[in-house]
Amino acid sequence: MAQVKMTFCGGAQSVTGANYLIETETGQKILIDCGLAQGSRFAEDLNYAPFSYAPAEIDTIIITHAHADHFGRLPKLYRDGFRGRVLTSNGTRDVMEQAFPDNWQHIAEEAKFSGHPPLYTEADATGVMELVEGLDYYQTVDLGQGNSMSLLNAGHILGSSLVHLEINGKVLGFSGDLGNSGSLLMPEKDFIKDADYITVESAYGGRIHEDKTEREAKLLEALMHVVAHKGALMLPVFAVERAQEILFVINKLVENKIIPVLPVFFDSPLAIEMTRVYRKHQSEFNQAARDLIASGDDIFNFPGLRLTESVMESKKINDTPGPKIILAGSGMSTGGRILHHERRYLPGPDNAIVFVGYQVDGSLGRKILEGQRHVRIYNESVAVGCVIKAIGGFSGHADQPQLVDWVERANESGKLKKVFLVQGEDESAIALSEAIKAKISVDTVIPKMGESFEL
Structure with missing residues (x-):
């Protein structure tokens, strides 16, 4: 042969x-x-x-x-x-x-x-x-x-x-x-x-990943922290899959009245565009997701969701008082709009950052996750004082x-x-x-x- x-x-x-x-x-x-x-x-x-x-x-x-x-x-x-x-x-x-x-x-x-x-x-x-x-x-x-x-x-x-x-x-x-x-x-x-x-x-x-049934509970825990303290919840997300999964979960929490309606900023033009691609291919979703869609649930939309596609819209997120949720890329905090939010909100104990994806060795996300008390963002030293969580069940x-x-x-x-x-x-x-x-x-x-x- x-x-x-x-x-x-x-x-x-x-x-x-x-x-x-x-x-x-x-x-x-x-x-x-x-x-x-x-x-x-x-x-x-x-x-x-x-x-x-x-x-x-x-x-x-x-x-x-x-x-x-x-x-x-x-x-x-x-x-x-x-x-x-x-x-x-x-x-x-x-x-x-x-x-x-x-x-x-x-x-x-x-x-x-x-x-x-x-x-x-x-x-x-x-x-x-x-x-x-x-x-x-x-x-x-x-x-x-x-x-x-x-x-x-x-x-x-x-x-x-x-x-x-x-x-x-x-x-x-x-x-x-x-x-x-x-x-x-x-x-x-x-x-x-x-x-x-x-x-x-x-x-x-x-x-071995943590129990998947805990992923919503852990996200909810971080979310309730910022609700109680009127802070900002930062979610560094990958534009493909993770962003859509997080929207799916928040949609469930809001529509089932598990959390109050609050501003949720979808601050990633690429992830917004990818969500449109996902809608086009929803026939490829699993049966449970397809059943929800068939029942009339718009799984990627809910009260409080704001799409911030322009730079000006993104900057105005700072003007909205907490509690609020910010989804932005990149997923490992190696670039993108999440860096601006991290520079602003990482120091505050009222805020939280939740990592829902893999953080490669050397990435800013990995450094934050491993407990570095100061990180460099745009050549500035930024203190890390917020609540930090990682949810492996979203992997x-x-x-x-x-x-x-x-x-x-x-x-x-x-x-x-x-x-x-x-x-x-x-x-x-x-x-x-x-x-x-x-x-x-x-x-x-x-x-x-x-x-x-x-x-």
Whole structure:
């Protein structure tokens, strides 16, 4: 059987920057994801570094989902010569289309601040979007030379996909980011059951999530603190999925009169736009969410909600006395409007900040969460005196038991030869490796950046 070579060009021993190259003996080259490195002090250097392969030689790239650490370097790939096919789900295509203008704005601002050229141009983002083909789940696509692929539901965010790749008679499975069971909006994740090799994320490979039934109670606890003290509740949210989930929960709390009607500022133009994309794809929600919509509940709207799309509207949030809730990006406090609110409200004990998503090592969100009493925002030292909470039950990532179960199910055919553990810090990947080997007899590998394997 002909050999297949897989190289880990990103996402190895790192949570972000997913980028995996598959090469066949006949010269076909396929990429899985092309993400930005995020969070660490080396991220900018990694993103600007040349690709370790010739972009012009890539035939196809498959994007698992529309988070920047999985698709954010696509325009740079295009800028450097890529003109092949970009395959992804219909939902991911629509999310990417809205995300690129926002990403470009941040790229341009960062370049201006640091004094180097932008990572890519707006024309590069437009150009690569013209190459994107949206696919239905379970649709088989011919890649040429007898190879094929299909996408399955990953249950992580709208459009998130597992990749089932048949290359030279071998089945390669890629998890992308695996969703957490019990999502408020997404259906349960699928399984790849006939794989020879699988590449699995390990962001929470060493963790067991808290009980999902506690997520609303914990949010309510923080919310009642700011109601009692007339403070501000800050919610750093990712524009895709987490923002919509939080709206969903607040809608429930308001409409069931569990909390009073109070100002809820949705202060993220991108998240507002993404919510419109979610409305377009509500047929992809889980049954419970679809039933609510069918009953007439507008799950993303409720009394008190204010959409602050313009900068002027955002600045006026300061004029509204507490209690109030502010949803803004970015989810890890690495940029976006949340920084302005954090600079203003972090010092006050009447206020609270609640993290509802993963905080990568080195990010401002991680520093706040780990208890730093002073942080730097816009080159100012800002005291941290507010209530700080993290709610793991909102996590969009599978935890260790779910990841182990997913790998076990991948071995149902009995032909699973190797499991590659990626997209996690070393400690998480090692813990997941040990947990997998305690359950099934399979070779687990934690690849290094740039390491290649013959499959």
